[in-house]
Each structure stands twice: as structure tokens, then as C-alpha cells.
Amino acid sequence: MGIHLAQALEQMSLPEGVRVIDGGTGGLSLLYALEKTGKAIFLDAAEMSKDPGTFMRFTLEEARIAGDKLNLSLHELGLHQVLELAKSLGISCEVVFYGIQPKDLDWGIGLSPEVEQAIPHILDAVMREVQGLLP
Amino acid sequence: MSNPTFNIDVHYLTRVEGHGNIKVDVKNGEVKECVWEIPEAPRFFEAMVRGRSWNEVATITSRICGICSIAHTFASLKATEAAMGIQLSKQTLKLRKLLLHAENLQSHVLHIGYLALPDFAGVKSVIPLASSHSQEVLTVVRLHRLANELCDLVGGRTTHPNTTVVNGFTRLPDAKRLKEFQDKCKNSFGDLRAVATLLKALSKNIPAFERETEYIGLTSKEEYAIYDGQIGSTDTGVHPVDEYRTIVNEYVVPQSTAKYCKHNRDAYLVGALARFNLNYDQLSPVAKEIAADLGLKAPCYNPFMNTVAQLVECVYSVEDCIRLIDEVLADGLKEEDRSFAIKAGRGVGVVEAPRGILIHDYTYDDKGICREANCVIPTNQNHANIQKDMEALLPGIMNKSKEEITLHLEMLGRAYDPCISCSTHLLKVEFV
Numbered sequence: 001m002g003i004h005l006a007q008a009l010e011q012m013s014l015p016e017g018v019r020v021i022d023g024g025t026g027g028l029s030l031l032y033a034l035e036k037t038g039k040a041i042f043l044d045a046a047e048m049s050k051d052p053g054t055f056m057r058f059t060l061e062e063a064r065i066a067g068d069k070l071n072l073s074l075h076e077l078g079l080h081q082v083l084e085l086a087k088s089l090g091i092s093c094e095v096v097f098y099g100i101q102p103k104d105l106d107w108g109i110g111l112s113p114e115v116e117q118a119i120p121h122i123l124d125a126v127m128r129e130v131q132g133l134l135p
Numbered sequence: 136m137s138n139p140t141f142n143i144d145v146h147y148l149t150r151v152e153g154h155g156n157i158k159v160d161v162k163n164g165e166v167k168e169c170v171w172e173i174p175e176a177p178r179f180f181e182a183m184v185r186g187r188s189w190n191e192v193a194t195i196t197s198r199i200c201g202i203c204s205i206a207h208t209f210a211s212l213k214a215t216e217a218a219m220g221i222q223l224s225k226q227t228l229k230l231r232k233l234l235l236h237a238e239n240l241q242s243h244v245l246h247i248g249y250l251a252l253p254d255f256a257g258v259k260s261v262i263p264l265a266s267s268h269s270q271e272v273l274t275v276v277r278l279h280r281l282a283n284e285l286c287d288l289v290g291g292r293t294t295h296p297n298t299t300v301v302n303g304f305t306r307l308p309d310a311k312r313l314k315e316f317q318d319k320c321k322n323s324f325g326d327l328r329a330v331a332t333l334l335k336a337l338s339k340n341i342p343a344f345e346r347e348t349e350y351i352g353l354t355s356k357e358e359y360a361i362y363d364g365q366i367g368s369t370d371t372g373v374h375p376v377d378e379y380r381t382i383v384n385e386y387v388v389p390q391s392t393a394k395y396c397k398h399n400r401d402a403y404l405v406g407a408l409a410r411f412n413l414n415y416d417q418l419s420p421v422a423k424e425i426a427a428d429l430g431l432k433a434p435c436y437n438p439f440m441n442t443v444a445q446l447v448e449c450v451y452s453v454e455d456c457i458r459l460i461d462e463v464l465a466d467g468l469k470e471e472d473r474s475f476a477i478k479a480g481r482g483v484g485v486v487e488a489p490r491g492i493l494i495h496d497y498t499y500d501d502k503g504i505c506r507e508a509n510c511v512i513p514t515n516q517n518h519a520n521i522q523k524d525m526e527a528l529l530p531g532i533m534n535k536s537k538e539e540i541t542l543h544l545e546m547l548g549r550a551y552d553p554c555i556s557c558s559t560h561l562l563k564v565e566f567v
Contacts, residue, residue, distance in 0.1 A: 024201065028245065029293050032280050081262065088265035089273060 001100055002044035004111060008123055018130055027082060034086050039094040039133060041126060042079070046099025053114035054101045055122050057129075063097070096129070098122060138164035141537050148548050149260075151250070152202060153555025157525070157544050161533060169529050171522045171548065173391035175555050181508040189215050189301060189477065189503040196495065196510065197295045200554060202245070204295045205238035205286065206488030209362065210495040210510075213484025215301050218499050221475050226466065227303050232362045233459045234289045234296065235486065236452040239361065241282035242489035243407070243445040243452075246552040247330065248275030251442045254546045255337035271333050274326045278449070281323055285456065288312055303473040310468055317460040320453050324421065327450050331425050334446060338429070341443075342543060345436040346527045348520055349400050350409035351382065353487050359410070359417035359451060361487040367413045369434065370399040376485045379494050383511050393555065395519040396511075402519035405491025406551065407444035408435060419454035422447050438524050439550045445489075477503040488513050490554055514553045521551055 006022045014020070023030050023042075034040055048056060060083065083095060100122060103112035111119075143159035154175045160168035180199050184192045193211035197204045209231060216223065223231075249261045252275075258264055265272045283293045288308045290296030298306045353360035354367030366374045366382055374382060385394040397403065411418075411426070415433035418426070426432075426447045431440055479501040485494050491513030498507035524547055532543050 024294065027201075028249065028279060029283060031276065032283060081260070084262050085265055085272075088262055089269065089276065 001102060001111065001115065004119065005043045005122065005126075008119065009126070012123070012127065015130060015133070018133070027078070030079070030082050031086055031091070034082075034091050034093045034095075037093045039096065041096045041098065041129060043098045043122070043126065044100070045102040045105075046097070048099055048101050050101040051114070052101055052103035052112055053118035055118055055125070056099050057125065058097050058099065060095055060097075063099075098126060137534070139533055140164075141540070143537065143541050143544065145541060145545060148545055151549055151553050151555065153553070155548060155553060155555050157541075157548065159529065159540070159544065161529075164533065166526075166529060169526050170390050171518065171525055173393045173518065173555055175392055177392055181510055184497070184505050184508045187505050189219070189499060189505065192497065192505050192508075193299075193301070194295075196508075199510065199512070200488075201294055202242050202554060203238060203488040203490065203493070205234055205290060206486050206493050207495075207510075208296055208299060209235060209486045210484045210488075210493045211497075212299065212301055213486065214482045214495040214497045215484070215499070217482025217484060218480040218497055219301070219475055219478055219482070219503075220480070221302050223302065224471050226463070226468065226471060228362070229459050229463050229466075230289055230304060230308070231299065233456060233463070234286065234299065235362050236456050236459070237282050237285035237289065239487075239489050240449050240452045241279060241286060242552075243449045244275060244279045244282060246489075247334070247442055247446055247449075248272070248279065250552070251549060252333070252337070254542075254549060255334070255340045257340065268333070271329065274329045278323060278326050278330070281319055284319070285316055288316060300473070302475050303471050307468045307470065310464060313460050313464060317457055320457050320460075323453055324450075327425070327446075327453065330449075331429060331446060334443060335429055338443075341437075341439045342528075342546065343437070344439060344524075344528050344531070344547075346438070346524055347434075347436040348523070349398055349403035350412040350434070351398065351403050351405050351516070352409040352413050352492050353485060354413050359414045359419075359455075361410075364485075366485070366492065368398065368403075369409075369412055376494075377483050379483060379485065379496070379511065383494070383516060385511065385515070391518060393518055394515050395522075396516040397519055402523045403516065404438065404520045405513050405516045406441055407448050407489070408438065408441040409491060410487060411435065411444040411447060418447065419451050421454055422451035425450050438520075438547065441550045441552065445552070477501070481507075490514055490552055491516060512554070514551070514555060517551050517553065521548060521553070 003022055006020050009020045021033050103114050140162050145157040148155045156172040158168055158170045158172060180196055184195050192215060193208050196211045197208040199207050253260050253264055256264055286293045291298035298304050350369040352367055353364035355364030366376055382398050383396045384398060385396055388395050412434045429443050431443045479499055481498040483496045493513055494511040496509040497505050500506050525544055528547055532540050
């Protein structure tokens with residue numbers, strides 16, 4: 001899901017100083033992205049027990065991110081571990097999540113109609129947040 | 136505790152890539168079960184590339200792995216180039232070696248610093264290590280970032296390179312940035328030595344276990360082989376890469392969705408320790424010095440020392456990057472003609488991935504469409520050896536506490552730096 005949102009954002013006109021990063025299964029490479037960043041907005045699928053396509057904005061303090069319970073992370077450290085490591089190493093970057101409830105995590109190509117319909121609304125919310133960063 | 140009875144069930148070994156289980160059952164000192172089990176779902180990549188064009192195959196197979204995507208890209212490109220009869224330019228060859236070193240460094244630093252050091256320091260993960268050894272973790276972070284920068288510079292991005300294609304590069308690295316990177320390499324020896332010092336200080340926690348096995352990897356008269364060479368075995372000598380099937384002899388076992396391999400013995404080992412044992416003489420000077428300082432001598436039969444061999448290879452990669460950049464800059468970077476004639480044929484591409492020898496084998500039709508594919512992954516080749524090591528390790532540690540036995544077995548699995556997701560295949564069954 002993240003890659004669809006990243007590609008959509010890359011096509012939009014973003015203010016100077018805002019970068020879109022396709023973190024992939026990035027693990028530690030995200031640590032280096034966080035190092036030079038004041039604020040990071042993470043966009044991806046999140047299992048939140050909501051209706052498919054529902055999206056929620058939350059911070060690290062507002063949500064407890066489970067470990068690799070679903071074991072969907074392909075490589076190295078998971079996101080929560082990277083964020084914990086960044087904190088231990090004194091990397092101070094404000095972190096915000098936009099979690100989108102997926103319909104189906106099975107093998108397949110493309111997004112479910114429910115998630116597809118939610119994408120413009122998610123992008124709107126993210127763009128509003130990004131605009132809010134401007135002085 | 137002379138006749139211990141205990142049961143160990145590590146469901147998903149942590150700090151490895153993918154899913155591997157360890158199951159042990161000992162009753163009155165007798166080992167009833169000791170199994171390294173791979174339950175990971177198969178990946179179907181060989182089926183995915185069938186019917187795809189020559190210019191899509193490397194992009195697809197690069198996705199087999201998020202850590203060794205560069206090695207997969209090169210094994211794939213080399214197989215395609217062998218099938219089409221393409222001879223690479225010296226510039227392409229040097230830039231590919233540079234990029235492969237970047238991945239070797241990136242992957243090894245990740246394993247040493249983030250996945251193995253916590254074991255040696257007696258903590259659960261790198262997170263507490265960042266508090267207790269913050270300077271050392273920051274050193275690891277710097278080295279990992281250095282490797283990432285070279286991947287970006289030559290490969291176009293950190294993983295899954297997008298500049299390297301059949302018969303060349305779509306975009307050449309900037310000469311000025313290469314020179315700047317070379318300076319960073321020259322300044323990184325302090326960091327490499329700092330990691331060596333830490334590893335040495337913690338080396339008392341590296342188990343003193345030995346089991347001699349067969350060691351297999353690329354070998355070359357020219358250099359400490361990672362990109363090119365023939366298949367070397369410590370038991371049987373040198374073999375042409377085209378004969379890889381007689382080396383790997385893949386077979387299936389009930390406990391694993393990944394295939395197992397064997398050659399001259401019931402198992403063999405690939406990876407940094409195998410390369411070190413095969414090609415030690417060709418290592419660069421500082422790499423040899425660090426190996427000596429850490430007590431690593433060829434041949435080494437202790438699989439736990441694979442992590443130390445990885446650090447030695449990190450030093451070699453940095454030294455060789457400095458040399459290669461000198462050569463590339465002296466030659467002058469220039470755009471080259473990448474055209475070639477598509478033809479039908481079969482090609483085998485072999486490189487050393489961080490975890491060991493990696494083989495891709497493709498057959499193309501006269502339109503350049505891939506009709507057959509076979510990929511043999513390093514971790515596949517290590518599974519049988521991990522199993523044999525566990526069987527040999529267990530009797531000698533049976534009088535330790537259950538927690539210590541579990542930790543030793545986990546550390547053994549982790550020492551191989553296994554990339555389990557890459558290694559899983561599915562057996563094709565036809566009922567008659």
C-alpha cells in the first residue's frame with residue numbers, strides 16, 4: 001500500500017524541503033532518512049481492526065506498535081525497532097503515522113476497491129499536514 | 136545433570152532474515168531429535184521469470200532479496216550475458232565490482248553490528264546495545280551508511296539497483312563524488328578497527344566449537360574472488376561454473392521448504408568463512424592484519440567465526456574499493472555502447488553474495504524470452520551444514536542450562552547470517 005501512496009505523492013506538487021521516500025522493506029536505511037529529518041510521516045497499511053480503507057493518523061505515543069507478530073517484514077529490523085534505535089541514539093525526529101486498514105494481506109497485485117477509494121482522502125489529509133509544516 | 140532431559144522449541148529464530156525453527160528433544164542424555172527446520176513459504180521466482188524478456192529478468196530476480204539484491208542482479212545479468220555471448224567492458228566490470236563490494240560491506244556490517252554483536256555482548260538486541268555501547272553502535276551506523284552511499288552512487292539506489300543493466304550502466308557515477316567517497320573509505324579504517332577491537336574484547340563469548348566440513352566458493356587466480364571466478368572446493372579443487380549442478384546436488388528433506396545441498400560430504404559451507412578458507416592468500420594487507428589480530432587463521436573450522444570472517448571481508452572490500460576507484464578515475468568514465476545481438480542460448484551467472492556463492496541459470500529463446508530459470512541461493516547451500524553443526528554441537532553443551540543450550544544453538548544459526556526467505560523453493564510434484 002505504501003508504494004502506491006508514495007508514487008501518488010511523487011506526482012503531486014510538494015513544498016520545498018519535503019521529500020517522498022519509498023522505504024520499501026527498508027529497515028535500517030530508514031534510520032539514515034530520519035537522521036536528517038525534522039518530521040517524518042509514515043504511510044502504510046496498518047492492522048487496526050477497522051473497516052477496509054479506514055485511515056487513522058496517530059503518533060508513537062498514541063499507539064502501541066506490535067512486534068513482527070504477522071511476520072510480514074521481509075528483512076532485518078522492523079519499523080518499531082528502527083524507531084526505538086533512533087531514539088536510543090539520540091536522533092530526534094517527530095514521527096507521525098497514517099495507518100490504512102487493508103482488506104486482504106494475501107498474495108495478489110493491486111489494491112482492494114475499498115482501499116483504492118480511500119486513497120484520495122488519505123492524500124488530502126497528508127497534503128494538509130505537509131502544508132501545515134510551512135512557516 | 137549427567138543424563139539430562141530437556142526440550143527446546145525455538146519457533147522462529149530471531150535476528151535472522153526469514154523464518155527458521157530449532158527443535159531439540161533430549162531424554163536421559165540421549166538426543167531423540169535435533170532439527171533445523173525451515174517453514175517459510177516458497178517464492179516462485181523461477182516461474183515468474185519464465186516468459187519474460189531478457190531486459191526484465193534481472194529487475195524481477197533482484198527482488199528475491201532486500202539485502203543481497205545487488206548480488207542477485209549481477210548473477211542474473213551475468214547469466215543473461217553468458218547466454219547472449221556478451222563480453223563486458225573493463226569499465227563495466229570495475230563498476231560492478233565496486234557495487235558488489237558496497238553490498239558486501241552493507242550486508243556484513245548489518246549482520247556484525249545489528250544481528251551478531253548483541254549475542255557476543257549478552258543482550259537481546261541492538262536496542263539495549265545502543266545504550267550500553269552507544270559509541271560502538273554509532274560506529275556501526277557510520278560504516279553501514281558508508282556502504283549505503285556507495286550503493287546509491289553506483290547503483291542508483293540503496294537496494295535493487297536501477298543503473299546496472301545487461302552489458303553496462305544506464306547512468307555512470309559522478310567522478311567527483313566517487314573521489315569524495317574514496318576519501319571517506321580512506322577515513323573509515325579507524326571505524327573498522329574500532330569494530331575489530333570490540334569484537335576482540337567480546338571474543339571470549341564466541342563458542343570454541345569446530346567441525347571440519349567442505350568449503351565452497353568462487354575462486355580466481357586474479358584476486359580474492361567475489362564477482363568472477365570458478366567454483367572452488369577445499370575438498371575437490373576447482374570446477375567450471377557451468378558444472379554447478381554437479382556441485383550443488385539439490386535435494387529435499389521433510390523438515391524444510393528450502394532445498395538442501397551436498398557435494399563431496401554430507402554437507403558444505405558457503406559464505407565469508409568459506410571464501411576466507413579458500414582464498415586467504417589473496418586478501419588485502421589490512422584485512423590480513425585484522426584477521427591475525429582477531430585470531431582468525433585459514434583454514435578455520437569454527438562456524439561461529441563466520442562473523443569474524445565477515446569483518447575481515449569488510450576491510451578487504453574497503454581496501455579494494457579504494458583501489459578500484461583509483462583505476463576507474465585514472466581510466467576516465469565514459470558512456471559506452473550497450474547494444475548487442477539477441478540470440479537463443481543458455482547462460483550460467485555466478486557471483487559471491489555476502490552469504491555465499493549465488494548461481495542463476497537461464498535459457499532464452501531466439502526472441503530473448505526466458506524459457507527456463509534456476510536460481511541456487513547461498514542459504515540453501517548452508518542449511519544441511521547448519522543441521523550437521525547443530526547435531527555436532529549439541530552433545531558437547533548438553534550439561535549447560537536449557538537457556539544456555541538454546542542460546543548456543545540460536546547463535547549457531549545466526550552465525551551463518553541465513554537469508555531464509557531467499558532460499559525457499561517448492562518441490563514440483565507430479566503424481567503418476
